[in-house]
Amino acid sequence: MSLAAVPTTTVDPFSPEVLADPLPFQERLREAGPVVYLTSHGVHAFGRHEQVHAALTNWQGLQSGAGVGLSNFRLEKPWRPPSLLLESDPPRHDAPRRVLSAVLGPRVLRSLRERWSADAEALVDEVLAGPDEFDAVPALAEAFPLRVFPDAVGLGPDGRENLLPYGNHLFNAFGPANALVEAGRPRAPELGARVAGQCAREALSGDGFGAAVWAAADRGEITPEQAPLVVRSLLSAGIDTTVHGLAAVLHAFATHPAQWRRLRERPQLARVAFDEAVRWQSPVQTFFRTATRDVEIGGTVIPDGGKVLMFLGAANRDPRRWADPDAFDLGRDPSGHVGFGMGLHQCVGQHVARLEAEALLTALAARVASIRQVGDGERQLNNTLRAWASIPVRVHRA
Amino acid sequence: MTRQYSLCGNRWDAETYRVGVLREVAGRGGSAYVHDVLAVGDLVGLGGPRNNFPLVPASRYLFVAGGIGITPLLPMVHQAELLGADWTLVYGGRTRGSMAFLDELAVHGERVHVVPQDECGLIDLPRWLGAPDPATKVYCCGPGPLLDAVERICAAWPPFALRTERFVAREQGAPSRTTPFDVELARTGGTVTVPPDLSVLEALGKAGVEVLSSCRQGLCGTCETDVLAGLPEHRDSILDDAERAAGDCMFVCVSRSLGDRLVLDL
Ligand code: HEM
Ligand code: FES
Numbered sequence: 001m002s003l004a005a006v007p008t009t010t011v012d013p014f015s016p017e018v019l020a021d022p023l024p025f026q027e028r029l030r031e032a033g034p035v036v037y038l039t040s041h042g043v044h045a046f047g048r049h050e051q052v053h054a055a056l057t058n059w060q061g062l063q064s065g066a067g068v069g070l071s072n073f074r075l076e077k078p079w080r081p082p083s084l085l086l087e088s089d090p091p092r093h094d095a096p097r098r099v100l101s102a103v104l105g106p107r108v109l110r111s112l113r114e115r116w117s118a119d120a121e122a123l124v125d126e127v128l129a130g131p132d133e134f135d136a137v138p139a140l141a142e143a144f145p146l147r148v149f150p151d152a153v154g155l156g157p158d159g160r161e162n163l164l165p166y167g168n169h170l171f172n173a174f175g176p177a178n179a180l181v182e183a184g185r186p187r188a189p190e191l192g193a194r195v196a197g198q199c200a201r202e203a204l205s206g207d208g209f210g211a212a213v214w215a216a217a218d219r220g221e222i223t224p225e226q227a228p229l230v231v232r233s234l235l236s237a238g239i240d241t242t243v244h245g246l247a248a249v250l251h252a253f254a255t256h257p258a259q260w261r262r263l264r265e266r267p268q269l270a271r272v273a274f275d276e277a278v279r280w281q282s283p284v285q286t287f288f289r290t291a292t293r294d295v296e297i298g299g300t301v302i303p304d305g306g307k308v309l310m311f312l313g314a315a316n317r318d319p320r321r322w323a324d325p326d327a328f329d330l331g332r333d334p335s336g337h338v339g340f341g342m343g344l345h346q347c348v349g350q351h352v353a354r355l356e357a358e359a360l361l362t363a364l365a366a367r368v369a370s371i372r373q374v375g376d377g378e379r380q381l382n383n384t385l386r387a388w389a390s391i392p393v394r395v396h397r398a
Numbered sequence: 399m400t401r402q403y404s405l406c407g408n409r410w411d412a413e414t415y416r417v418g419v420l421r422e423v424a425g426r427g428g429s430a431y432v433h434d435v436l437a438v439g440d441l442v443g444l445g446g447p448r449n450n451f452p453l454v455p456a457s458r459y460l461f462v463a464g465g466i467g468i469t470p471l472l473p474m475v476h477q478a479e480l481l482g483a484d485w486t487l488v489y490g491g492r493t494r495g496s497m498a499f500l501d502e503l504a505v506h507g508e509r510v511h512v513v514p515q516d517e518c519g520l521i522d523l524p525r526w527l528g529a530p531d532p533a534t535k536v537y538c539c540g541p542g543p544l545l546d547a548v549e550r551i552c553a554a555w556p557p558f559a560l561r562t563e564r565f566v567a568r569e570q571g572a573p574s575r576t577t578p579f580d581v582e583l584a585r586t587g588g589t590v591t592v593p594p595d596l597s598v599l600e601a602l603g604k605a606g607v608e609v610l611s612s613c614r615q616g617l618c619g620t621c622e623t624d625v626l627a628g629l630p631e632h633r634d635s636i637l638d639d640a641e642r643a644a645g646d647c648m649f650v651c652v653s654r655s656l657g658d659r660l661v662l663d664l
Contacts, residue, residue, distance in 0.1 A: 060410050090409060091477040095455050106622050107641065220535065220558040223455050268585075271610055333603070335611040335620075346618050 006300050007032040012040040013286070013309075014175045019381045022285065023326075026314035034298030041070055041176060043288070043307040044300065047314035049321035049338070051298040055289060055310050057343035058297075062289035062308060064345055065089040069174030069288055069384075072307060079173055080192050084229045086237065086345065093344070096230050099216040100348045103209050109351050112152060113359075119148050120359035124367055128397055133374060136254065136391040141247035144360050145239055149352070153234050154208025159194055166191040167240030168382060174287070175383025195235055199228035209234055234349070240385060241283055242353045247388040248281035249274050249357060252328045254373035254393050260365075262330050264398075267365045269330050274357035279337035280328045282313030285386050287341070312338045313386060369398040400574055401428040404470035404563075405447060406499075415444075418498050420466035443574070445633035446616040446652055451563040453477055456535040459485040460526060462548055464540020465492070468499055470563055471539055475506070485509060490521040490544070523547055530555040539563045574631060579655040583607065583664045584626050598650040598660075607664060609650055616652035623650050628660035 009032065011018065011025060018025045029036055029047035036045050046052045055062050065088050067073040073082065082088065084096040102108075127139050142164070150160050169184035169191065197203060204210035210231045217227040253260045253273075263269050288309050291302040302308055316337045317325040323332075340347035347353070364371070372394050380389040407416030422429045436442070453459075453474045461471045461478075468489055478485040487506070490513040491497035503510045513521050527536065527548065536559055538548045545562050552560040581590045581598060592601040599611055599621055612620040616634030630648040641647075650662075 058412070060412050091453070091480055094452065094477075098449075098452055101636075106619055106636070106647065220456075221452075221454050226455065272608065275610055333608050333610075336614075337612075340612065342613065346613065350612075351619060 006035055006037050006044070008037040008039050010039050012176075013038065013045075013311075014041075014178055014180075014383050016179075016381060019383070020379055022313060022386070023317070026311055026317065029311060030314055030318055035300040038309065041307075041309075043070070043309050044297075044302055045309040045311060046298065047311045047318070048298075049315040049318040052310045052312060052315035052338055053342055054297055055308060056338060056341055056345075058295070059089065059344045061292055061295035062302075063089045063292050064289060065092070066290035067288065070176050070307060070309075072290060072305070074290070074305065079188065080170075081229065083233050083236065084226055085233050085348065090344070095222050096226060096233075097344075097348065099213060099222050100230060100233070103212040103216070104349055104352055106351065108209075108212075109355050113355060116148050116355060116359040117362065120144060120363040121366075123147060124360070124363040128367060128395070132396070133392065133394045136250045136393045137243075137247055137388050140360065140364075141243050141250060141388070141391075144246065145242040145356060148356065148359075149238060149242065152208055152352075153231070153238075154205035154210040155198055155235075156203055156205075159198055162191050162194045163235060163239050164243070166195050167236060168380075168385075168387075170236050171240060171284075171382050171384040173383075178383070180381060180383055195232060196228065198235065199231035201227070204231070237347075238349050238352065240387070241349075242356055244281075244283040244385050244387045245274070245278055245353055246357060246360060247391060248283055248386070249277035249361065250371075250393070251373065251377065251388065251391050252277045252280060254371050254391065256328050257370060257372065259328060259330050260371060263361065264365050264369070267362050270358045270361040270365070271354060272334065273330055273361060274354055275337065275339075276328060276330060276332060276334040278339035279316045279322075279334045280326075281386055282316050282339050283386055284339065284341075284384060285313040286311055286384055312341070367398055369396045371395045399428055399431065400445075404451075406469040406472040408476070409473065415447075418466060418469040418472075420498070446635040448635050450639070451537075451539070451561065453537070454535060454561070455481075456533065457483060458531065458534040459483055460534055460536045461485065461487040461489075462521065462523075462526070462536065462538040462540070462544070463487065463489045464521075464538075464544040465490070465496075466498065467538075467540030467544075467563075468497070469539075471537060472499060472502070474537060475503070479506070486526075487511065488513060488521055488526055490515065490540070492516065523551055527551045527555075530559070532556050532559075534559065536560045537562075575654065575656070579657065580659045581655070582627075582659060582661040584661055585664055592654070597652065598648075598654060602650065602664070609664065611651050614651040616649050619649065621649050621651045622647055624663035626661040626663055629656040630654070630660065631656045 013025060026047055034048055034051050038045050046055055067087055123144055169188050172180045172184055201214045213230045214227050216222055217224050222230060263273055286309055288307050291304055291306045293304050295302045316339055319325050340350045374392045374394050377388060377392060378390040380387040403417035405415055406418050407414055419429050419432045421433045451470050459478050463471050475487055486509055488511045493516045494514040536552060538545055545564055576594055578591050578593045581592055590601050590605045592598050599609055602609055609621050609623060612618045619636050624647050625645060630645055631654045632642045633652040634649040
């Protein structure tokens with residue numbers, strides 16, 4: 001198929017209008033064809049599940065090492081030292097990935113389950129001791145990950161307030177250099193340096209994920225130079241994502257009272273509910289890849305060195321893959337969504353995110369008879385994340 | 399029968415697995431089967447690939463191969479080359495004619511030292527391993543006596559410098575079942591029969607028991623399920639040997655049962 005046959009659009013998916021409500025654009029993208037050329041940024045885009053899945057699992061033809069944002073590291077200098085996981089390819093990706101998979105493996109997380117459940121119960125009790133109406137974003141979606149995750153990594157008490165702004169800028173920086181990136185730029189070097197400082201061995205407690213990464217360096221599984229960058233990937237990728245993942249599931253329940261009743265009847269549905277919310281809202285909306293050679297996807301040849309944009313959020317609502325995709329439904333099997341990616345780079349922290357969500361939802365379901373959103377809430381615009389600034393809710397205690 | 403072989407192909411080719419199999423005259427029949435019976439076009443089943451012998455980062459590598467122990471080292475040589483590391487391969491075997499992959503290794507020129515025993519005797523290990531070097535990782539695979547000798551010399555090296563894989567006939571568990579087995583659901587009650595052509599995950603799904611999954615290849619860990627009784631046949635790429643032996647959890651998208659019955663925490 002020749003390039004002329006590829007549908008094009010002039011719409012900028014990173015414009016404030018589209019970021020505020022991406023669904024209509026994503027539907028047009030999916031319906032235009034399996035591959036659409038975005039003239040606004042000179043990249044090919046995929047909105048259908050089949051092509052997004054194919055792109056995610058083709059690490060040989062579509063690399064991450066030239067950056068998973070719009071910027072092409074073959075041509076431009078990255079704004080921070082690239083991630084050893086997210087922004088690297090085999091064979092360099094192998095050792096850091098192996099170490100982090102073990103550090104965040106099923107066994108380790110099992111040992112955290114009880115503590116996190118107790119932490120979730122304590123937080124929910126504190127919140128419920130206050131007024132019936134509150135903002136679920138700061139009170140729960142931000143408060144819970146910030147309470148458990150930095151401790152689990154082993155961060156010191158100082159500087160935790162830098163984590164959310166750092167993550168917010170990082171996820172903006174995967175997009176084009178628009179006003180969102182400009183707004184974050186002045187503080188970026190300072191935040192980057194502070195977060196880097198928190199990854200040093202001396203800055204970490206002896207029993208967290210961070211210390212486990214350094215222990216792997218002591219065993220030679222990664223080098224001592226790599227260790228702080230591997231710890232950094234926990235801090236970059238592990239906080240804003242879960243905050244907005246939890247916000248997504250809280251928003252979903254606060255707008256779907258029947259589903260909340262279902263969860264209360266069968267609290268074991270908490271895991272499915274979280275993945276369904278990750279499918280439905282897709283807190284991580286997009287990532288880019290770079291073609292390592294001429295690669296064919298969906299009948300179109302992506303030229304060597306060309307950037308492609310994968311719309312995870314659009315794939316997660318593709319009617320070709322999902323029945324009634326716009327419904328948030330605990331009766332659905334959300335397995336196979338690409339909200340955590342797929343293939344070689346599939347989220348190494350997904351079990352951490354699920355455990356946090358399970359703990360929080362279980363604690364809430366036991367204590368809250370109904371949770372309803374009051375008003376529309378407020379989105380936080382970000383080039384990569386589908387994020388919430390505020391979700392006002394009213395609860396009735398059980 | 400079930401056997402484990404080192405993948406020695408090219409990972410950048412997503413469609414092919416390559417293994418090198420030496421005919422073992424005194425073996426248990428696996429290699430003879432591959433050589434005598436298996437023909438192009440036959441279908442073989444496979445479990446998820448596992449990597450118990452990973453290449454860790456280093457600026458220099460010394461690879462020591464004995465005989466068919468070359469197979470896991472072949473992809474490492476390729477990767478060391480891609481990483482721009484300084485590497486050397488010392489490859490011993492009985493005779494030049496008995497040593498596999500020599501043609502493929504020839505492109506690396508000086509980096510590869512071929513030591514056929516009938517021409518040069520055994521590998522001069524003290525020469526290659528004499529002076530401990532903190533920047534070098536030593537990878538060795540081959541017959542027991544070679545590994546023992548390398549381990550003895552490397553006792554003087556920094557900890558974790560030496561990485562080995564032993565080609566021992568691992569205690570093979572019972573062969574994969576070709577008959578159905580039952581999965582008992584401890585929490586919800588009920589029993590689901592898993593026929594040979596369905597995964598546990600699929601059989602559960604058909605019976606209306608939803609388990610969250612994602613990759614369905616034993617890679618991502620999403621479908622982890624606690625095992626309360628019975629012996630799982632692990633086919634995932636996630637658990638290490640100790641975790642497999644513990645037998646208290648399994649990945650139901652790929653792993654199965656060795657016995658007639660598994661009890662799962664579902
Ligand atoms: C709801 C929460 C989360 C979502 C939606 C999410 C989403 C994603 C996605 C889509 C990817 C794939 C990137 C790609 O293919 O280029 C990814 C990778 C990654 N995630 Fe997550 N994530 C979440 C939570 C976490 C947590 C809690 C951690 C850390 C504990 C984490 C650490 C990582 C890392 C290190 C990678 C890179 C893996 C690699 O490239 O091999 N994530 N995540
Ligand atoms: S679904 Fe990924 S391991 Fe089973």
